[in-house]
Structure formats: C-alpha cells, structure tokens
Amino acid sequence: MEDKLLVLRCKRGSRDALGRIYEKYKTDLLILAMALLNEKSAAEDLVHDVFLSFVQSLERFRLTGSLKGYLLTCAANHARNTNKAKQHRSIEADPAEPVTPGTDEPSRSIIYNEQLQQLSDAMAHLSYEQREVIMLHFQAGMTFKTIAKSLGISANTAKSRYRYGIDKLRLILNDEVKK
Amino acid sequence: MKPADKIKELINKSDARTTSETDKRILGGALEHLEKLKQKKSAAKQPNLWRIIMKTGITKLAAAAAIAIIVLGGITLWPDSSPDNGKWWLGPPAAWGQEILAQLDTIKGVTCHEQTVLVMSDGSEHTSSTWDILYVSSDSYRRDIYDGDFLREIQWYVPDGDGTLQHSIRYDLKSYFTHSGEGSFGNYEPIERMRFYVRLLDEADRLLGETVIEGCNCVGFEISAGKYGDNPENWVDCIWFDTETKLPVRMEKHGRPVTDQPDKTFITIQDQFNYNPDLPADTFTPETPEGFIHAHPDEIKAAMEKEQKE
Numbered sequence A: 001m002e003d004k005l006l007v008l009r010c011k012r013g014s015r016d017a018l019g020r021i022y023e024k025y026k027t028d029l030l031i032l033a034m035a036l037l038n039e040k041s042a043a044e045d046l047v048h049d050v051f052l053s054f055v056q057s058l059e060r061f062r063l064t065g066s067l068k069g070y071l072l073t074c075a076a077n078h079a080r081n082t083n084k085a086k087q088h089r090s091i092e093a094d095p096a097e098p099v100t101p102g103t104d105e106p107s108r109s110i111i112y113n114e115q116l117q118q119l120s121d122a123m124a125h126l127s128y129e130q131r132e133v134i135m136l137h138f139q140a141g142m143t144f145k146t147i148a149k150s151l152g153i154s155a156n157t158a159k160s161r162y163r164y165g166i167d168k169l170r171l172i173l174n175d176e177v178k179k
Numbered sequence B: 001m002k003p004a005d006k007i008k009e010l011i012n013k014s015d016a017r018t019t020s021e022t023d024k025r026i027l028g029g030a031l032e033h034l035e036k037l038k039q040k041k042s043a044a045k046q047p048n049l050w051r052i053i054m055k056t057g058i059t060k061l062a063a064a065a066a067i068a069i070i071v072l073g074g075i076t077l078w079p080d081s082s083p084d085n086g087k088w089w090l091g092p093p094a095a096w097g098q099e100i101l102a103q104l105d106t107i108k109g110v111t112c113h114e115q116t117v118l119v120m121s122d123g124s125e126h127t128s129s130t131w132d133i134l135y136v137s138s139d140s141y142r143r144d145i146y147d148g149d150f151l152r153e154i155q156w157y158v159p160d161g162d163g164t165l166q167h168s169i170r171y172d173l174k175s176y177f178t179h180s181g182e183g184s185f186g187n188y189e190p191i192e193r194m195r196f197y198v199r200l201l202d203e204a205d206r207l208l209g210e211t212v213i214e215g216c217n218c219v220g221f222e223i224s225a226g227k228y229g230d231n232p233e234n235w236v237d238c239i240w241f242d243t244e245t246k247l248p249v250r251m252e253k254h255g256r257p258v259t260d261q262p263d264k265t266f267i268t269i270q271d272q273f274n275y276n277p278d279l280p281a282d283t284f285t286p287e288t289p290e291g292f293i294h295a296h297p298d299e300i301k302a303a304m305e306k307e308q309k310e
Helices: A002-011 A015-037 A040-056 A067-093 A114-123 A128-138 A144-151 A155-178 B003-013 B020-043 B049-055 B057-073 B093-105 B190-203 B297-309
Strands: B109-119 B125-137 B141-147 B150-160 B163-170 B175-181 B206-213 B216-224 B236-242 B248-258 B261-275
Touching (some): A002 A067, A015 A067, A015 A114, A015 A128, A015 B020, A040 B020, A067 A128, A114 A128, A114 A155, A128 A155, A128 B003, A144 A155, A155 B003, B093 B190, B125 B190, B175 B297, B190 B216, B190 B248, B206 B236, B216 B248
Antiparallel strands (some): B109 B261, B125 B141, B141 B150, B206 B216, B216 B236, B248 B261
C-alpha cells in the first residue's frame, strides 16, 4: 500500500515521493545493474535511466504488482539494451578484441561491498541471458513463467538458461574456494 | 553450499552506498521531468470526466445502441438474456449481481481515492485541490485528507465500547480533536455503497458501455438517485465494473448542490480501489503528534480570526 501511495503522490508531481521510492529501491537496482553489466559507471547510468523512464511513463502508469518487481524488470530491459549497444560498439571498433569490462571514471562515487564485487565477478563469466534469468529469479523473486513472459521466451528456455548458468557458477565458485 | 544458495547469499549480503552527489546525479533527470509533468498538469484544464468517457468511439456506439434498443424495441435495457460473447453485463443483472454481491461479501477491507469536482453554473468544472484516501476495515475507518501534496488531516473512526471513537489531527493547525459517540462511519463505507448500487442495477437508467479506467476494461451503469430516498431525478450516480474481475473500479455521484450556492453542483468520485490491501498494523490506531494542542478546528480558526482583527 505504501508503494501505491508513493506512486499516487508521484503522479501528482511529488518530489518527496520520488525520492522515497529511489531511497527504497536504489540498492536493489544497483545490485542488479552490477550483476548484469559488471561495470560501475554503466550501473549508475542504468539506475538513472530506470527512474527517468519511470517518471516518463507516470501518466499512464498503473501499479498492478510490486513496485520493486516493476523497477527491476525495467532495469533488466534497459540493461539488455545497454549490453546490445556495448556488444555492437566493440564489434565495430575491433572484431578481434574480446569484450572487456569497462574502466570506471574516478568521479563515480558508489561504494560496492565485497560481496557485490564477488557477485558481479562471478556473473561476468556467464552469458548475458543466463545472468538475466538468474538475477530476475533470485533478486526480483520472479517465477520462470513470469520471466519468460517479460523476455518473450518460453518458460523452458528460461529454465535451461537458469540451469546452465547455475552449472557454470558451480565451477566458478568451486574454483574460488580452491584458490 | 549449493551454487544457487551461494548466489542467493551473495545477493542478500550485497550492498551499494551512494553519496548525496551521486543521488542527485542519478535522480536529476527524473526530478527534472517530474517538474515538467507537474507544470503541464497545472497548465492543462482538468477535463470533464464524463466527456472523457463519452469521447471514446466504442462508448458512444454502445450508448447509441442502448438508446436504439430502448426506442425501437421499447424493451428492457438488457438486450441479451444469455450472452455467449463474454459480455456478462448484457445478461440479467439478477444473475451476475448476485455473483458480485458474493464477491463483495468476501472483502475484509478496502482503500480508495476520493475527489470532488465542482460544476459551475456555466457547466465548467474545477477539480478540488483536496483529495482523500479512505481506509476501511470491517469495524474501522480512516480518511487521510490531502491538500495538493500536503497531508492536511487524518480522521479515524474506531470502535469504542458500544460506540465509536472519532479522532482527528490537523497538521495545518497542529491540533487534534477527540470525541466518543454513537455515530458510525456507515455513510462513508464504499463496500456498502457498492452493494447498494448492485442491488439497484435492475433499475439502472443507462448502460454506459465499455471504457478503460486505470488500465482495466470497464463497463458502466447510470442510476438516477431518484430511485432511492427523496432525491431529485437529476441527481445521478454511476458505477463502473472491471469486466474481468467484475469488481467496482469507480463510483461517481453527480448533480448534488453545493451548500449555500444553489447554482453550483459537485461530483464526488471514488476510484483506485484496492481490495483486501495489506495495510500496516497501526493503520487504524489513532495517534497524535507531539506538541499538537487539543481543540476543535473551528475554535482555532475563530481564535486566529479574532487575533487578526485585534
């Protein structure tokens, strides 16, 4: 209910309500963004874009489920576009060069804890599609059916992306333990 | 530990801290856009709700069809006694009305938004800057009254022995007022009003057709308030149902006169219904902020006026 009221107040132009929504969900969004993009500056830009889109769609926006779920799905959609654009840019620049994590500007001042860095590093070994399904399932608490619907894929595809991703993570995390 | 559990643990323990500078940078674009939205809204004249409804082609068509059926056939408002097209509202209301009443019986609580629109003598309309959020449970009621963005007042009606305790706080006057009495909040109870309308649907004057409200496909009915009590015929009530869930999504009362201003009327709209909401435990617990004085708002206003004169 609190979220509904906050959305309602946002629709009426309340800066306070928007600020409260941001404070409530920024960490979740930054975690998702880091896990999907593995780049601090891109994560910050992503959260910026999510809130901008949210406000731009406010007039026709209707909260039917959880606001957290909505914002995280929105972040995943933006991250997919960012990832596509990044892949496109790196292919155009030099097809022989592998895609490497971006370097962060020193002015960016988000402090990520060790666990988030570890999560982001582990996720970087997976394909983007696998990361997306795993994060939406664990962090947004979405079912495979819902994830499949929002990504426009079958539920079986969502499940197999999850399974392959988890298998890969088993190897990565075991390696880390051995080290 | 399984890799799935390890990932879950990493997510749960992950944290990201931002500085206020970063927050400003991230939220800057959104706040700027919000400001533009606010300006756009205040610049635009509040459109007539009725016109919005009647603007849609499908609604006009439905209204025309309903009129044609009544004029040409001289028959009931309900043209199809056994609709196979999914349009349940075209069937006899006695059947689907019971279904809605049964659904309403399962509702333990509801919240909704309420706002009034003042209709001037020339037909122009002005939406009130105050609006309310109502919280209703089986035995308690709360009304949060906003003036624009500012929460001006909260009123609680909660059980107190055999009667009702009424407690209100005014943030604008920094005051509170409490009294116990035999009163109830029955008149404000939206679910009871819904039941009342559903039972009256057999006598509805107009089928308003289908339109989209709050993203849901809805069907509306118009009932003259003359059908109940001693009300004049030109007082009109409308109720809109979600065609999927069959639950009401909007109720309107039109044509009521403004006290001491007989040339003006007002429309009361209740919408944004949230059925069986998950409310915080203290929603219906009256509270008084520290430092608020105990006085009736009228007393405070009178004292302020007197002070100004002196």
